[in-house]
Amino acid sequence: MRVMAVCLLRIGDILMCAPALRALKSKQKNVELHVLVNSEFSFCRNLFPYVDKFHYFPRKDLQENLGDPSEPILNGFDVLKELLHELNQIGFDELYNFTHNRLSGYLCGAIEANDKHGMHGSNPENLLIDGAWFRFLNRPADQVNLHFSEIFLRSVGADGIEKIAVRENPDSISWALQTLRSFSNGERLIGIQCFSNEEKKQLPFDYWTHLCSHLSSVPTTVLVIAAPWEAVQAQLIVESLQAKQVRTQLVVCTFDQALSLLKRLDCLLTIDTSIKHLASTSDLTIFEFATGGSRPHQTGVFGDQNVIFDIQEWEKFASASAVESVAKGIEMFLQNQELLFLRNIQGAIVYRTRVINQTTWFLEQVNGSRMSQVGIQLLSHVKQIGEIASLDAESEAFLPSSLAFSIANEFQNCLEGFFKLDQLKELQNESHATLSSIKRAHDNLVRLFTGRIHSLDWIEESQKNTHFDLSSIEREILTHFSSKSDVVGITELRKIQEKLNRSYRFESWNLKFIRTLKNHITEKI
Amino acid sequence: MIEFTTAREGQRIFKWSGRLLCSSIAPQKEAKKWLENHKARIQKYQNVVIMGLGNGFHVLETIQALRNRKLHVINFCPEILVPALSTIGNREGQIIIISASNIEELKRTEKFRAILQNPFSVVDFPPAMGFDINLYAKAKELLLGRTSESLSFYAEARAQFGSSFALNEIKETRGQSGVQLVDLKQMRQNTRWDQVSEIDSCVIHALGELTK
Numbered sequence: 001m002r003v004m005a006v007c008l009l010r011i012g013d014i015l016m017c018a019p020a021l022r023a024l025k026s027k028q029k030n031v032e033l034h035v036l037v038n039s040e041f042s043f044c045r046n047l048f049p050y051v052d053k054f055h056y057f058p059r060k061d062l063q064e065n066l067g068d069p070s071e072p073i074l075n076g077f078d079v080l081k082e083l084l085h086e087l088n089q090i091g092f093d094e095l096y097n098f099t100h101n102r103l104s105g106y107l108c109g110a111i112e113a114n115d116k117h118g119m120h121g122s123n124p125e126n127l128l129i130d131g132a133w134f135r136f137l138n139r140p141a142d143q144v145n146l147h148f149s150e151i152f153l154r155s156v157g158a159d160g161i162e163k164i165a166v167r168e169n170p171d172s173i174s175w176a177l178q179t180l181r182s183f184s185n186g187e188r189l190i191g192i193q194c195f196s197n198e199e200k201k202q203l204p205f206d207y208w209t210h211l212c213s214h215l216s217s218v219p220t221t222v223l224v225i226a227a228p229w230e231a232v233q234a235q236l237i238v239e240s241l242q243a244k245q246v247r248t249q250l251v252v253c254t255f256d257q258a259l260s261l262l263k264r265l266d267c268l269l270t271i272d273t274s275i276k277h278l279a280s281t282s283d284l285t286i287f288e289f290a291t292g293g294s295r296p297h298q299t300g301v302f303g304d305q306n307v308i309f310d311i312q313e314w315e316k317f318a319s320a321s322a323v324e325s326v327a328k329g330i331e332m333f334l335q336n337q338e339l340l341f342l343r344n345i346q347g348a349i350v351y352r353t354r355v356i357n358q359t360t361w362f363l364e365q366v367n368g369s370r371m372s373q374v375g376i377q378l379l380s381h382v383k384q385i386g387e388i389a390s391l392d393a394e395s396e397a398f399l400p401s402s403l404a405f406s407i408a409n410e411f412q413n414c415l416e417g418f419f420k421l422d423q424l425k426e427l428q429n430e431s432h433a434t435l436s437s438i439k440r441a442h443d444n445l446v447r448l449f450t451g452r453i454h455s456l457d458w459i460e461e462s463q464k465n466t467h468f469d470l471s472s473i474e475r476e477i478l479t480h481f482s483s484k485s486d487v488v489g490i491t492e493l494r495k496i497q498e499k500l501n502r503s504y505r506f507e508s509w510n511l512k513f514i515r516t517l518k519n520h521i522t523e524k525i
Numbered sequence: 526m527i528e529f530t531t532a533r534e535g536q537r538i539f540k541w542s543g544r545l546l547c548s549s550i551a552p553q554k555e556a557k558k559w560l561e562n563h564k565a566r567i568q569k570y571q572n573v574v575i576m577g578l579g580n581g582f583h584v585l586e587t588i589q590a591l592r593n594r595k596l597h598v599i600n601f602c603p604e605i606l607v608p609a610l611s612t613i614g615n616r617e618g619q620i621i622i623i624s625a626s627n628i629e630e631l632k633r634t635e636k637f638r639a640i641l642q643n644p645f646s647v648v649d650f651p652p653a654m655g656f657d658i659n660l661y662a663k664a665k666e667l668l669l670g671r672t673s674e675s676l677s678f679y680a681e682a683r684a685q686f687g688s689s690f691a692l693n694e695i696k697e698t699r700g701q702s703g704v705q706l707v708d709l710k711q712m713r714q715n716t717r718w719d720q721v722s723e724i725d726s727c728v729i730h731a732l733g734e735l736t737k
Binding site for chain 2: 063077078122124
């Protein structure tokens with residue numbers, strides 16, 4: 001089976017498609033996976049071992065041609081038509097358009113395939129979006145509280161989440177090892193990535209100097225990571241850090257080399273760029289400084305135990321005391337994932353990225369007064385959940401776990417109740433969702449959470465890290481047990497029992513609940 | 526009238542009607558430098574149109590450096606064809622020399638019309654164009670299709686070879702006064718969409734998105 005995936009945005013977007021690409025490759029036996037990317041990203045052919053063939057869209061050349069009166073007017077037409085002719089010779093069974101813009105829609109209209117998913121059409125009047133999850137992308141950005149990686153993954157029919165996975169190039173590994181050996185003596189290595197094509201996403205360079213000069217609790221070398229065309233500016237940052245007695249090294253590298261370097265660092269401080277997605281393929285801790293239109297819920301670091309500073313008020317966030325708090329927050333988080341200092345940061349919403357059981361990615365807000373923000377978010381979630389439930393019914397997809405978790409999380413914090421249909425009904429009056437879709441969404445949520453009964457780790461983990469009030473979730477579990485325990489095997493029950501015996505050490509567990517549950521299990525066994 | 530002479534660096538060159546068509550000092554170096562300056566444009570496409578044949582040193586230099594390209598050389602001076610070929614040698618299939626005395630004759634030449642069926646780049650060799658620069662300018666205009674008149678010719682020539690986006694798909698644009706530069710937006714406005722195939726419609730709309 002031949003499958004074509006169209007990814008015509010930037011390299012960061014291609015990386016966000018990686019889990020979906022891998023899922024496409026493993027969807028069936030003998031899948032031949034082809035991917036169309038902009039020709040400037042031809043280097044990504046080395047990164048994705050599960051892609052059989054990359055094809056290149058000469059976007060820049062075409063744009064130059066169209067704007068240059070000394071070029072024959074139909075050159076662009078002929079070049080593009082030739083490319084499409086070549087693609088159509090291959091004969092695709094399925095086509096997925098992950099780009100979601102009109103340009104890609106028209107190209108997908110011209111690429112022949114038996115099944116098309118995503119936007120495609122031959123003119124503005126017949127441009128369609130096939131697939132509920134692709135249509136989900138069509139809504140305003142502030143209403144898409146799901147990570148693009150997750151949306152793409154679901155759009156190819158996969159559930160849960162998968163880490164972004166890429167392949168290291170052996171030459172780059174040698175380069176990285178040699179580079180690090182040349183200046184590193186086993187001290188902590190912190191990379192900073194402060195350049196973006198979009199100037200609005202950059203922070204003033206002196207911010208990095210102030211911040212890094214406070215990161216000195218253990219011997220540290222700061223590596224200023226730059227592409228060749230950023231080297232001159234990067235050198236200035238290096239010099240200003242060195243002037244503050246910070247051990248600093250400039251590392252100019254290609255994208256391949258950056259991957260191998262990042263895999264060998266302890267931590268990365270970065271703005272919203274492709275490098276953060278590249279770093280998320282490794283185990284290092286990433287601190288993302290999101291500003292200038294960045295959308296952490298959709299494009300934040302897709303991994304566990306990273307931190308995102310979603311900067312709202314720059315003056316507050318960049319004040320001398322705030323910089324010190326951020327630095328302390330980073331230090332503490334790096335040592336033992338302690339959130340104490342991060343909780344007090346002002347001028348930014350601070351999120352910790354979470355992945356639970358490989359099925360849930362979400363942003364857990366760790367600072368500020370949550371009540372008012374949560375209330376606003378809640379309403380938008382409820383609107384969204386109703387719409388998604390309708391989409392699910394159509395696409396037979398399951399409710400996205402990260403969204404469900406996020407909603408549950410907000411309910412826990414804000415309403416101290418859990419999945420109460422009455423409340424949903426009230427909120428429904430203010431939203432456009434139909435009652436039946438909200439009911440479906442509610443049922444899905446309950447199913448999702450009760451479906452996790454086999455994994456008490458998840459409850460422990462959630463409770464430990466987010467200070468849940470567990471009373472409501474406990475009720476759900478009990479309800480589930482009373483009705484469904486027949487289908488839970490004895491071995492599972494014993495495991496749970498064992499875990500419960502150990503769980504007394506978590507102070508905020510409701511002892512009454514545990515007793516009841518234990519009795520229930522004992523009775524069943 | 527052809528008059529042979531020797532360049533300062535020893536190459537045999539010729540003048541036409543008393544005019545030099547290449548450097549009288551170092552024609553090969555001149556050709557190398559010219560190619561260096563135009564290499565980026567020449568390398569872009571398989572087909573390259575060179576405006577001006579001259580003594581042929583620049584044509585030879587190009588084909589030697591870029592062997593897999595097909596060169597179409599426009600020449601408005603048929604008398605120089607034979608001596609220029611003695612410089613270039615026999616390179617049938619790789620180099621097509623299109624000679625004509627005037628624009629109307631050039632427009633009727635099948636080889637010239639055939640150029641328009643595939644993507645190509647156009648480069649000038651000014652030393653060889655000097656004696657009638659307006660003719661070359663006009664020929665180039667036809668090749669670029671960026672004016673109403675030349676776009677009509679362009680479309681007509683494509684129709685002859687059955688290529689897409691040909692005359693029946695572009696509305697009549699003649700009769701507009703003066704030389705009007707045409708861009709993709711205007712071309713889209715002048716398209717007869719009911720005549721355009723679905724794939725061509727996709728391509729034109731995709732290109733339209735790239736110009737936004």
